[in-house]
Amino acid sequence: MAVKDGPERSLAERKRLGAWYTPDGLAMRIVRRAASLVDGPIRNILDPSSGAGAFLVAAAAIVPGARLCGVDADPLARAACQERAVGAQVVVGDSLLAEDEGGIAWTREFPEAAAAGGFDLVVGNPPWEVLEAAAHQGRHSRRAYADALRRSGAQVFATGAKINLYRVAIVRAFEHLRPGGVLAFVVPGGLLRDASSEDLRAFLLDAGEWSEVWELETGAALFPTAHRELSCCVVFVRKGRPTAQLCVRAAGSGTPVLLDRAVLDRLGAPDRSIPALASEAELDLMARLWRLPKLADCVGGIRKGDVNLTTDRELFCDHPTALALRTGKEIGPYRVPGGPRRWVDPERFGKRAHPERVRVAWRDIADRALRKRMCAAMLPPHSVLADTLNFLVLSGDEAEVAYFVALLNSHVFEWAVRRRSAHNHLGKRIVGPCPVVPYQARDTRCRQIAALATQAEQSAAAAIRADAAVAHHYGLSQADLTLILEGFPKQPYALKEAILGAFDG
Ligand SMILES: C[S@@+](CC[C@H](N)C(=O)[O-])C[C@H]1O[C@@H](n2cnc3c(N)ncnc32)[C@H](O)[C@@H]1O
Numbered sequence: 354m355a356v357k358d359g360p361e362r363s364l365a366e367r368k369r370l371g372a373w374y375t376p377d378g379l380a381m382r383i384v385r386r387a388a389s390l391v392d393g394p395i396r397n398i399l400d401p402s403s404g405a406g407a408f409l410v411a412a413a414a415i416v417p418g419a420r421l422c423g424v425d426a427d428p429l430a431r432a433a434c435q436e437r438a439v440g441a442q443v444v445v446g447d448s449l450l451a452e453d454e455g456g457i458a459w460t461r462e463f464p465e466a467a468a469a470g471g472f473d474l475v476v477g478n479p480p481w482e483v484l485e486a487a488a489h490q491g492r493h494s495r496r497a498y499a500d501a502l503r504r505s506g507a508q509v510f511a512t513g514a515k516i517n518l519y520r521v522a523i524v525r526a527f528e529h530l531r532p533g534g535v536l537a538f539v540v541p542g543g544l545l546r547d548a549s550s551e552d553l554r555a556f557l558l559d560a561g562e563w564s565e566v567w568e569l570e571t572g573a574a575l576f577p578t579a580h581r582e583l584s585c586c587v588v589f590v591r592k593g594r595p596t597a598q599l600c601v602r603a604a605g606s607g608t609p610v611l612l613d614r615a616v617l618d619r620l621g622a623p624d625r626s627i628p629a630l631a632s633e634a635e636l637d638l639m640a641r642l643w644r645l646p647k648l649a650d651c652v653g654g655i656r657k658g659d660v661n662l663t664t665d666r667e668l669f670c671d672h673p674t675a676l677a678l679r680t681g682k683e684i685g686p687y688r689v690p691g692g693p694r695r696w697v698d699p700e701r702f703g704k705r706a707h708p709e710r711v712r713v714a715w716r717d718i719a720d721r722a723l724r725k726r727m728c729a730a731m732l733p734p735h736s737v738l739a740d741t742l743n744f745l746v747l748s749g750d751e752a753e754v755a756y757f758v759a760l761l762n763s764h765v766f767e768w769a770v771r772r773r774s775a776h777n778h779l780g781k782r783i784v785g786p787c788p789v790v791p792y793q794a795r796d797t798r799c800r801q802i803a804a805l806a807t808q809a810e811q812s813a814a815a816a817i818r819a820d821a822a823v824a825h826h827y828g829l830s831q832a833d834l835t836l837i838l839e840g841f842p843k844q845p846y847a848l849k850e851a852i853l854g855a856f857d858g
Pocket residue numbers: 370371372373374375376400401402403404405406407408424425426427430446447448449450477478479480481
């Protein structure tokens with residue numbers, strides 16, 4: 354194993370330490386960009402979890418003469434780092450805990466940076482481990498560590514019983530920056546759109562100038578030993594004034610997109626989510642779509658199924674009853690292809706909201722790598738929905754239900770969902786703020802779309818026409834629809850051509 358890969362470790366040990374080292378080329382690009390954003394001279398550079406030193410090596414090349422400071426909890430990593438980043442001062446210690454809880458003594462270890470009011474540049478890839486109180490019960494050392502972090506005042510932005518170490522690391526890094534200094538960290542992609550990261554996003558937007566974010570390809574390409582689905586991003590924040598503009602670089606071939614704060618606040622509402630945007634054209638389209646009403650405001654509610662597949666198990670039976678159990682896996686676009694596999698005992702189900710109406714439901718879990726993720730269908734009366742499905746509460750007739758099935762299955766709506774989507778779930782928080790054209794019973798196009806949705810149960814051609822009709826209804830141009838379809842690279846070319854053909858026809 355090369356020194357740059359750090360000390361030889363078992364997978365379990367790597368997980369415990371969060372020891373996934375950053376490739377040299379990426380560290381180089383990050384340090385170069387971060388250094389260009391610093392206000393004033395760069396004399397003191399810190400990587401507070403320096404591992405085998407990828408960032409300090411890059412810093413030595415990009416800012417020659419600067420003082421290089423590193424901290425790592427792992428003595429073996431420190432040795433590897435010291436060997437590579439010659440001249441760096443690397444300390445073994447904890448950079449997340451407060452000093453009186455066992456953290457390193459910053460002023461004593463790095464007096465020059467302390468005298469200068471803090472570091473000019475803090476770079477790195479902090480540990481991403483999540484400490485969960487329940488999961489660590491019985492494992493005294495981890496529980497004690499979580500308690501020490503809480504006493505350190507580092508529970509900021511921890512959700513419930515969980516402590517995400519990368520969040521603590523960001524807040525701590527900020528404390529060690531001088532005004533005008535820049536923080537550049539590789540962190541989980543969840544920071545950009547996860548509900549639980551909302552407060553941290555607010556912090557980054559207001560405690561400093563969050564000037565840039567790079568979304569990276571999935572983790573496996575970057576960190577070969579990490580999980581395939583791991584998503585990551587790099588954030589660049591300058592300590593000082595609040596954010597006025599944020600530059601977003603999407604993963605892959607996207608071009609940088611500049612978002613003014615007012616636009617960001619509007620498109621990211623209500624949870625300050627950072628939209629996934631790959632070009633200025635996408636921003637323009639999103640800004641226009643986001644003037645329409647939100648789905649959540651046009652329906653009576655967005656709910657997760659009637660029953661929990663695990664905790665309500667005693668309600669289910671294998672023989673047919675009047676109530677069919679339906680799960681996410683059984684739903685296809687526009688239709689439910691097979692008959693029910695399980696049923697619900699009506700006596701036990703009792704007086705719970707009785708599913709007497711036709712409902713529009715869609716799969717809650719849909720892998721982000723799927724070529725099409727939103728999958729909605731009409732569920733007949735007496736279907737009991739599992740919590741792997743979401744449904745709309747609607748007060749209108751079946752035409753309204755059919756209309757929303759077409760809308761939710763459309764590429765336009767899913768394109769909007771993808772701007773906000775953070776993980777594999779497609780629940781209320783993700784889809785609720787997405788734009789829709791409200792249903793109006795007297796509107797000819799609404800009725801036309803509803804009729805096509807009903808035919809689409811049997812006919813792929815009708816599904817294509819419904820998709821195109823929804824795009825018209827949203828007021829889109831052919832160029833808009835082309836751009837939207839380009840956002841589905843795994844969809845067959847022939848299908849996209851057919852939708853565009855129906856749009857023009
Ligand atoms: C994701 S690795 C990144 C290392 C290096 N910055 C890089 O990008 O290659 C995280 C490092 O944080 C270290 N670490 C974990 N907890 C720490 C803590 N509380 N204080 C300091 N270092 C810590 C681990 O030993 C590991 O080397």
